[in-house]
Amino acid sequence: MTRTPENDPRPSARRDLDGLRIVLGLSGGIACYKSAELLRLLVKAGADVHVVMTEGARRFITPDTMQALSGHPVASDIWDAREPNGMPHINLTRGADAILVAPATADCIARLAQGRADDLLGLTCLARPWGSGAERVPLVIAPAMNREMWAHPATQRNLRQVVADGAVALGVDAGEQACGEVGDGRMLEAAQIVEELIAVLSPKPLAGVRMLITAGPTFEAIDPVRGITNLSSGKMGFSIARAAREAGAEVTLVAGPVHLDTPRGVQRIDVRSAAQMHDVVLPAAARHDVFVATAAVADWRPAALSQHKIKKDGKKVAPTFELTENADILAAVAALPQPPYCVGFAAESEKLAQHAREKRVRKKVPLIVGNLGPATFGRDDNTLLLVDAHGEQPLPADGRPLDKLALARELVREIAARLAPPR
Structure with missing residues (x-):
């Protein structure tokens, strides 16, 4: 028998991001290899995902991969001739429900802290509606870098500034890094980032509880x-x-x-x-x-607890x-x-x-x-x-x-x- 919603006894697959439009930004770090799986999980959760890549990100993973997984052309050029109005940074953010930057490298975080707009990813983050109104587009960043870069006072200062400016900064994992060192700074796994994004976008009726x-x-x-x-x-x-x-x-x-x-x-x-x-x-x-x-x-x-295993002993x-x-x-x-x-x-x-x-x-x-x-x-x-x-x-x-x-x-x-x- 063909299953329909009416006769299917199984619970339907949960699509936690169904109908939401997510801009996924990739900056240039080795953690870009996780971004393909992240994109797949976002799409599986029902999101309509549009990818923005820096020039550095394109050295780690191809735009073709991200286009195939998202179903949309990848944006990377401020002067994208495919945009009729020549404003990809505006077109990407209007109507978006969130911008997720994963990986966010130390350089990317520094640029966000300074409000730099000399590449499409930075320009897109800067151009997003960021106030408190209904059109506000949350910015969520998933840091990824070497343990010494992560611990450096400049990175932590930049991160605090980005958060103070309204972004949500996710934590990092600890473990073995691509450079061979071990410590904090690894980007969260794809499923963890999706879980965090769902939480960011959820209503907060229990805030303060x-x-x-x-x-x-x-x-x-x-x-x-x-x-x-x-x-x-x-x-x-x-x-x-x-x-x-x-x-x-x-x-x-x-x-x-x-x-x-x-x-x-x-x-x-x-x-x-x-x-x-x-x-x-x-x-x-x-x-x-x-x-x-x-x-x-x-x-x-x-x-009473027996101090030793109770034996059958025949x-x-x-x-x-x-x-x-x-x-x-x-x-x-x-x-x-x-x-x-x-x-x-x-x-x-x-x-x-x-x-x-x-x-x-x-x-x-x-x-x-x-x-x-x-x-x-x-x-x-x-x-x-x-x-x-x-x-x-x-x-x-x-x-x-x-x-x-x-x-x-x-x-x-x-x-x-x-x-x-x-x-």
Whole structure:
């Protein structure tokens, strides 16, 4: 059967930059080899990308490559005869949603700091609408250079000036460099830059909000090699952390034992057991405005830990051990004298709405997010049920599964709406 949007059971591919026009500028550094992959990912995310290359960039990667990937001729000449009005720097920026310079070399950053306009890339950045109005075009730069050039006071001074003039400067990676040296200065990987660009272009309903999130399972040790845990992958909590950061929040993520990359711009604290998570969350909760308890925390732990691996030794009788109850992290945070806005998660196997309602009352929190845990643990898509004092609300409204990042963005919008003062 041919799949159509109506009968396709799979969640649709997410196109985070769909309909946006991005100007991608390349200055002359070896990191240009990453720019082809960056362009591919931007196009895959739905962006209409127009490439501007300096003469130096053309020595590292050909315009033909960038034209083939973007579907548009590459611009590099101030006096481009293809432009009817002879003004490529104006035509490129009017109607653009952002200018992304990647790589931005030390020389490029210096030129931007000085407002130089003697090549097309500098002229285009200078000519972009840069004020605070609706036509404003953000300038995002991804630095790339040798570690000594990156650390030089002149580069750092120029970078501060570019940021003061309204640009967004991304960080750099550390590691082995093309020159053979090791240190800071590598350009971020393409996927990281795309994630950062999406965050820059996202609305900021949580600007100024501090959000604390727990994610993943906990592991309660029985002996040095065994323990009690669950199937939570942590994907939903990590997606909420990324979505909250995109929405402008300052995010701290307390993660159980999972193998997931930390979202860009998020502070991560790794823990293992429920007791460790409790000891991290409780002191931190009072310093945050919102607490989202996504983690699947074990209710019980062994009362005593065997110091050595429990051996069978030919015995036919299974070992027994006593369990003791773990502290209730969500209830403890909700009971603080001045608690943050608390959002709990209920991963149930049956009677989702009933159990979520009961949990909200029992924990004394304003919002519970319910889902059928066994059906969604480890999956990339899900549906949720929001339960508050006013009733129940499916998320998304049509009940069709969304990939977890798209679902997290909807949940973050719901949280932001609940935090907003009444009009």
